[in-house]
Amino acid sequence: MTTESPAIRVSGLQKSYKDVQVLKGVDLEVARGSIFALLGSNGAGKTTIVRILSTLLKPDGGTASVNGFDVAAEQVRVRESISLTGQFAAVDEILTGRENLVLVGRLRRVGNPRTIADDLLERFGLADAGGRRVATYSGGMRRRLDIAMSLIGDPPIIFLDEPTTGLDPEGRLEVWGVIQKLAHSGTTILLTTQYLDEAEKLADRIAILHDGTIIVSGTLAQLRELLPPAKVEYIERQPTLEEIFLAIVGKR
Amino acid sequence: MNDVTIMLGRSIKHVTRSMDTIITVTIMPIAFLLLFRYVFGGAIQSGSGNYTNYLMPGVLLIAIASGISYTAFRLFTDMKSGIFERFHSMPIARSSVLWGHVLTSLVSNAISVVVIMLVGLVMGFRSSAGILAWLAVAGILALFTLALTWLAVIPGLTASTPDGASAFSYPLVFLPFVSSAFVPTGTMPGPVRAFAENQPVTAIVNAIRSLFERQPVGNDIWVALGWCAGILVIAYAFAIAAYRRKIA
Numbered sequence: 106m107t108t109e110s111p112a113i114r115v116s117g118l119q120k121s122y123k124d125v126q127v128l129k130g131v132d133l134e135v136a137r138g139s140i141f142a143l144l145g146s147n148g149a150g151k152t153t154i155v156r157i158l159s160t161l162l163k164p165d166g167g168t169a170s171v172n173g174f175d176v177a178a179e180q181v182r183v184r185e186s187i188s189l190t191g192q193f194a195a196v197d198e199i200l201t202g203r204e205n206l207v208l209v210g211r212l213r214r215v216g217n218p219r220t221i222a223d224d225l226l227e228r229f230g231l232a233d234a235g236g237r238r239v240a241t242y243s244g245g246m247r248r249r250l251d252i253a254m255s256l257i258g259d260p261p262i263i264f265l266d267e268p269t270t271g272l273d274p275e276g277r278l279e280v281w282g283v284i285q286k287l288a289h290s291g292t293t294i295l296l297t298t299q300y301l302d303e304a305e306k307l308a309d310r311i312a313i314l315h316d317g318t319i320i321v322s323g324t325l326a327q328l329r330e331l332l333p334p335a336k337v338e339y340i341e342r343q344p345t346l347e348e349i350f351l352a353i354v355g356k357r
Numbered sequence: 358m359n360d361v362t363i364m365l366g367r368s369i370k371h372v373t374r375s376m377d378t379i380i381t382v383t384i385m386p387i388a389f390l391l392l393f394r395y396v397f398g399g400a401i402q403s404g405s406g407n408y409t410n411y412l413m414p415g416v417l418l419i420a421i422a423s424g425i426s427y428t429a430f431r432l433f434t435d436m437k438s439g440i441f442e443r444f445h446s447m448p449i450a451r452s453s454v455l456w457g458h459v460l461t462s463l464v465s466n467a468i469s470v471v472v473i474m475l476v477g478l479v480m481g482f483r484s485s486a487g488i489l490a491w492l493a494v495a496g497i498l499a500l501f502t503l504a505l506t507w508l509a510v511i512p513g514l515t516a517s518t519p520d521g522a523s524a525f526s527y528p529l530v531f532l533p534f535v536s537s538a539f540v541p542t543g544t545m546p547g548p549v550r551a552f553a554e555n556q557p558v559t560a561i562v563n564a565i566r567s568l569f570e571r572q573p574v575g576n577d578i579w580v581a582l583g584w585c586a587g588i589l590v591i592a593y594a595f596a597i598a599a600y601r602r603k604i605a
Binding site: 159160161181187191192193194196197198200204212213238254 | 360363367370371374375438439440442443444445446447448449604
């Protein structure tokens with residue numbers, strides 16, 4: 106494993122579905138241990154990039170490497186290096202939360218899947234629900250379980266495809282907390298989102314995917330420099346509805 | 358192999374946690390068993406002493422034909438829920454994902470077959486078959502299940518609705534009625550008889566019936582095995598092709 110290479114390197118990536126060219130030469134590079142946000146509207150091709158990087162889809166052109174391994178030639182090594190949390194919580198509804206975690210643990214050949222499952226249930230606030238079937242879980246609980254399943258085996262790189270879509274404000278904050286903790290522990294995270302505040306809050310670097318190419322990329326500060334300097338204005342700041350909601354509901 | 362075992366364990370839990378699937382699979386064949394034994398049976402000249410014995414092989418095939426539609430349904434659910442993508446992005450043998458479902462189908466259909474046999478015993482089914490004949494029956498039924506299961510994999514992977522995934526089995530369930538499963542083919546009019554005598558169910562039913570009755574199986578068993586193997590090979594090829602199209 107080459108530690109000097111970036112966690113993810115994509116160059117000239119192209120992909121078409123029938124006549125529609127979704128990716129028209131995407132270039133991006135994600136540094137190890139960073140959170141990289143891929144922003145774009147619905148249908149911009151964010152998921153297509155994630156699917157190519159997780160070996161679920163073959164690109165039509167260009168190259169991509171993950172953890173130093175080529176996604177076309179070294180699929181197995183790539184899969185050993187990553188975990189995918191797709192757009193829809195990929196959990197088994199008929200199994201319990203604990204069984205879902207143990208299942209992934211056994212497939213990833215970790216030594217003690219049960220202990221790891223119990224630790225993760227605890228960390229993700231699912232200890233009480235661990236013995237219940239996932240069919241009874243709320244959207245936020247499913248999402249947390251989904252992300253917990255992705256952490257088993259400590260993959261160095263995690264793909265999170267729209268991790269907070271469809272969550273309520275509390276669920277969103279919970280997931281954000283999890284992502285920040287993960288990044289602190291050195292995991293590289295590629296995050297796709299359509300929420301600008303999410304990218305602003307979490308990401309070290311942000312890239313905007315539009316019309317099949319990355320049109321801008323950089324840190325938040327660099328992106329801000331693209332616009333004319335901020336004007337100073339005095340405005341009365343009303344609490345946002347989110348702040349009101351969270352204050353009344355009484356969490357955090 | 359280890360991955361397949363883990364996948365099988367997961368999928369078996371889906372069966373044991375929804376026992377209603379076993380009940381819905383067995384209830385229709387049991388209803389046919391009752392209907393033909395106690396309603397139509399008296400008027401049917403099957404040419405053999407014990408009509409329950411005569412019915413049994415065909416009823417078992419109906420059970421298997423309807424049982425595999427749940428395999429298609431479970432596969433469809435996995436495709437839609439995204440859990441397939443999770444498995445495929447993990448460092449495991451990708452083929453284990455399909456084989457887990459296929460082996461589960463063998464297990465759950467075996468349970469259905471045993472349940473129907475027990476009901477049959479109560480209704481007067483008797484066999485003097487020895488251990489080898491029983492093993493041969495089990496082998497034919499397992500091969501038949503395997504062949505139809507790979508057939509079920511195709512709609513499971515390609516259907517766009519859950520109904521579409523399971524509807525393909527209806528004609529299969531109907532096939533035993535135009536065969537020697539319930540009545541001898543001798544009284545059927547020409548073209549119907551020609552179809553009945555040359556479709557797979559008749560050969561399979563006749564072979565199993567002979568094994569149960571300790572009669573020589575003759576050519577039937579080879580025709581039966583040939584049909585099962587042929588369906589298996591073709592269905593497997595199409596299923597794998599459909600799978601490749603879905604997964605890069």
